[in-house]
Amino acid sequence: MSVLKMTASTLAAVSFCATAAAARDQVQIAGSSTVLPYASIVAEAFGENFDFPTPVVESGGSSAGLKRFCEGLGENTIDIANSSRKIREKEIKACAANGVSDIIEVRIGYDGIVFASDIDGNSFEFTPVQWYKAISRQVVVDGALVDNPYTLWSDVDAALPAQPIQAYVPGTKHGTREVFEDKVILAGCEETGDFDVYKAANGGDKKAAEKACIELRTDGKSVDIDGDYTETLARIDSNKDGIGVFGLAFYENNTDKLQVATMSGIVPTTDSIATGEYPVSRPLFFYVKKAHIGVVPGLKEFAEFFVADEIAGPDGPLAEYGLVADPDLSGTQNTVADEVTMDGNS
Amino acid sequence: MSDATQNPGQSAGNPIGRAGSLLTKNARTRRRNAAEKRFRLYGLTAIGIGLLMLIVLVTTIVGNGTGAFQQTFVTLKVDLLEAKLDKKGTRDIEAIKKVSTFGYAPLINGALQTYVTEHGIQTDLKPKAMGAILSKDTAAQLRDYVLENTDKIGQTLEFTFLANSRVDGYLKGRVTRDSIANDKNISAEQLDLVDAMIANGAIDKTFNLDFILGGDASDQRPEAAGIGVSMVGSMYMMLVVLALSLPIGVAASIYLEEFAPKNWLTDVIEVNISNLAAVPSIVFGILGLAVFINTMHLPMSAPLVGGMVLTLMTLPTIIISTRASLKAVPPSIRDAALGVGASKMQSVFHHVLPLAAPGILTGTIIGLAQALGETAPLLLIGMVGFVASNAPDSIVDGLMSPNSAMPAQIYEWAKRADPAFYERAWGGIIILLVFLVAMNTIAVILRRRFERRW
Numbered sequence: 189m190s191v192l193k194m195t196a197s198t199l200a201a202v203s204f205c206a207t208a209a210a211a212r213d214q215v216q217i218a219g220s221s222t223v224l225p226y227a228s229i230v231a232e233a234f235g236e237n238f239d240f241p242t243p244v245v246e247s248g249g250s251s252a253g254l255k256r257f258c259e260g261l262g263e264n265t266i267d268i269a270n271s272s273r274k275i276r277e278k279e280i281k282a283c284a285a286n287g288v289s290d291i292i293e294v295r296i297g298y299d300g301i302v303f304a305s306d307i308d309g310n311s312f313e314f315t316p317v318q319w320y321k322a323i324s325r326q327v328v329v330d331g332a333l334v335d336n337p338y339t340l341w342s343d344v345d346a347a348l349p350a351q352p353i354q355a356y357v358p359g360t361k362h363g364t365r366e367v368f369e370d371k372v373i374l375a376g377c378e379e380t381g382d383f384d385v386y387k388a389a390n391g392g393d394k395k396a397a398e399k400a401c402i403e404l405r406t407d408g409k410s411v412d413i414d415g416d417y418t419e420t421l422a423r424i425d426s427n428k429d430g431i432g433v434f435g436l437a438f439y440e441n442n443t444d445k446l447q448v449a450t451m452s453g454i455v456p457t458t459d460s461i462a463t464g465e466y467p468v469s470r471p472l473f474f475y476v477k478k479a480h481i482g483v484v485p486g487l488k489e490f491a492e493f494f495v496a497d498e499i500a501g502p503d504g505p506l507a508e509y510g511l512v513a514d515p516d517l518s519g520t521q522n523t524v525a526d527e528v529t530m531d532g533n534s
Numbered sequence: 535m536s537d538a539t540q541n542p543g544q545s546a547g548n549p550i551g552r553a554g555s556l557l558t559k560n561a562r563t564r565r566r567n568a569a570e571k572r573f574r575l576y577g578l579t580a581i582g583i584g585l586l587m588l589i590v591l592v593t594t595i596v597g598n599g600t601g602a603f604q605q606t607f608v609t610l611k612v613d614l615l616e617a618k619l620d621k622k623g624t625r626d627i628e629a630i631k632k633v634s635t636f637g638y639a640p641l642i643n644g645a646l647q648t649y650v651t652e653h654g655i656q657t658d659l660k661p662k663a664m665g666a667i668l669s670k671d672t673a674a675q676l677r678d679y680v681l682e683n684t685d686k687i688g689q690t691l692e693f694t695f696l697a698n699s700r701v702d703g704y705l706k707g708r709v710t711r712d713s714i715a716n717d718k719n720i721s722a723e724q725l726d727l728v729d730a731m732i733a734n735g736a737i738d739k740t741f742n743l744d745f746i747l748g749g750d751a752s753d754q755r756p757e758a759a760g761i762g763v764s765m766v767g768s769m770y771m772m773l774v775v776l777a778l779s780l781p782i783g784v785a786a787s788i789y790l791e792e793f794a795p796k797n798w799l800t801d802v803i804e805v806n807i808s809n810l811a812a813v814p815s816i817v818f819g820i821l822g823l824a825v826f827i828n829t830m831h832l833p834m835s836a837p838l839v840g841g842m843v844l845t846l847m848t849l850p851t852i853i854i855s856t857r858a859s860l861k862a863v864p865p866s867i868r869d870a871a872l873g874v875g876a877s878k879m880q881s882v883f884h885h886v887l888p889l890a891a892p893g894i895l896t897g898t899i900i901g902l903a904q905a906l907g908e909t910a911p912l913l914l915i916g917m918v919g920f921v922a923s924n925a926p927d928s929i930v931d932g933l934m935s936p937n938s939a940m941p942a943q944i945y946e947w948a949k950r951a952d953p954a955f956y957e958r959a960w961g962g963i964i965i966l967l968v969f970l971v972a973m974n975t976i977a978v979i980l981r982r983r984f985e986r987r988w
Contacts, residue, residue, distance in 0.1 A: 227920070441951040441953070
């Protein structure tokens with residue numbers, strides 16, 4: 189009896205005090221770990237310059253963030269989801285099913301994906317074709333599909349150094365993976381013409397061919413990293429032959445340990461990404477629940493502050509940290525100011 | 535006798551069988567002695583390996599972490615220009631608030647430029663590049679000061695600012711002129727300026743209290759990050775754990791130990807409590823997310839929820855240790871109390887419980903120490919990230935508003951890009967370990983002082 193009574197009364201007391209004080213007064217954000225540094229820089233500056241409390245920014249990956257974003261409306265759900273990729277149709281539907289129908293999409297800028305290796309090792313000049321050949325599960329040799337036979341980078345292309353293939357690529361829960369598959373592996377697959385072989389093997393099905401293209405080898409030469417870039421860096425630190433996939437900002441903070449490889453002859457810098465010369469880049473987004481504007485104090489102000497010229501512009505702190513400023517920032521500013529949702533209503 | 539028959543060589547060499555002299559060691563004795571020596575050696579090696587690990591661990595932690603307690607500061611005279619901060623000169627706080635931190639940056643860059651000309655330092659750097667040797671936190675610090683002391687606008691005052699993490703790393707030896715070759719955040723000219731300022735005494739490395747008391751900072755200013763706010767978060771969580779798990783745990787164990795009938799039901803409960811103690815903590819995190827946040831609609835990232843999740847984890851530990859210490863109280867005490875007419879409840883609360891209290895407290899403190907170091911369940915309820923930035927201003931706020939915990943903060947720092955955060959993660963580990971050692975010491979002292987043996 190005493191146990192039951194005590195538990196019941198404590199739980200009752202706890203839940204009472206919880207409901208009494210539940211009114212949330214700060215913006216809550218979750219999602220992509222690539223956007224996290226940018227979001228926390230903005231959150232910090234927002235807390236300093238406004239009378240609102242500093243927003244809370246959690247990480248966890250784009251997909252996890254969007255999933256939480258779509259859980260519903262109300263104070264227990266997040267207001268903003270950070271994403272390093274565009275929201276998917278499936279996710280929009282899941283959102284709508286839970287009552288989150290008005291979503292404002294905000295593009296904050298572009299992020300470059302770079303390939304870097306240990307600073308004291310060989311330097312690399314990559315092309316998408318080489319990456320595809322090096323880490324795809326199957327490649328076409330002499331017109332037939334075979335399991336990837338390459339063990340050295342020089343096997344893939346004689347121009348590359350004779351270093352064992354060891355790639356550390358972002359795991360599938362990262363938005364970075366999608367860009368990597370799309371702009372490097374798939375691009376390489378199409379360029380070599382292997383795409384057509386896959387297409388023929390799948391009876392002309394384009395979707396299946398694409399899927400087959402981006403399937404990576406599983407013999408340990410390509411390792412999925414589900415953690416953060418720090419984990420990739422630690423892997424390269426312990427295996428000097430490793431080549432990792434990083435965000436530009438992360439590389440720029442660790443130039444004493446890493447050297448960056450060129451892609452199709454272009455060195456990744458904020459400039460070469462802004463002009464579109466460097467091929468592997470992707471836009472970064474955050475998604476705002478329109479229904480929360482006016483309910484959660486400071487939400488709209490935060491969204492506007494995020495894309496303001498002094499923050500997200502080419503001379504702002506975000507660009508300084510490694511974000512490539514969006515040339516169409518004023519368009520984004522209008523979207524936020526007018527609260528234009530993804531279906532075009534304002 | 536069977537030994538002797540198994541060792542024919544021995545009995546042959548010793549005609550009087552086993553009754554040989556104790557002073558002469560036969561082969562069997564030598565073998566047994568050697569086995570014992572070997573075993574002792576194994577034991578010593580085991581202890582040696584353990585000690586070695588401990589030494590490696592402690593030296594790594596101390597070696598990597600002590601740097602976090604020191605920070606590089608820059609002392610500068612800043613002219614708080616009225617024309618920039620309060621254009622109309624009305625000292626209206628709202629008007630002054632309109633000047634954002636971006637408006638303060640030129641003042642600081644200007645102050646550096648003045649310093650350079652005054653001390654005759656040769657440099658080709660532009661004011662903005664000079665300003666880069668200071669922390670990004672500087673403008674916020676100056677703005678906070680001006681908002682609090684509006685009467686100081688127009689004066690020239692001396693401030694102590696944080697230096698940029700790269701400059702800090704340069705003074706600590708983490709950043710060298712070789713390692714910055716490709717670094718776009720700092721250049722050799724900036725390090726020349728830093729060297730000149732060190733020579734003039736404007737840059738100095740001192741103890742940094744803000745690391746222990748301050749809140750988290752964003753990725754751009756690792757030099758301003760502190761563990762203080764998450765320490766407060768941990769403290770509130772421990773309060774919740776203590777307030778919930780001690781009464782529930784003790785009540786449950788007293789009932790199970792003293793009152794409950796011994797049948798299959800109590801056996802099932804007992805087995806399940808022991809099993810719960812071995813459940814991985816992440817499971818409790820998922821449970822907490824599902825029950826406390828999704829069903830009971832408690833807020834995300836709140837220390838209250840964190841505390842409740844950790845309570846689930848700590849309860850089995852407390853129940854097991856409480857039951858053990860209740861069991862250790864001799865039945866004669868209970869019998870004597872009952873014999874002089876005490877009720878069952880009186881015998882428990884007046885006699886058994888006080889005698890078991892040291893054991894219960896020890897168990898509770900060890901349970902709390904375990905909960906203090908737990909990160910995994912906090913991942914799921916939103917306590918990891920850029921969370922611990924505002925110190926709570928009331929108890930309700932402390933329980934309800936988003937905060938982090940020390941281990942979660944350490945985890946967060948360890949995964950950030952700037953290497954300066956890495957040092958802070960190690961520093962955080964030192965502070966966390968100090969807490970854990972202190973708690974365990976208290977547990978040992980309590981046990982030594984109050985434990986009774988029968």
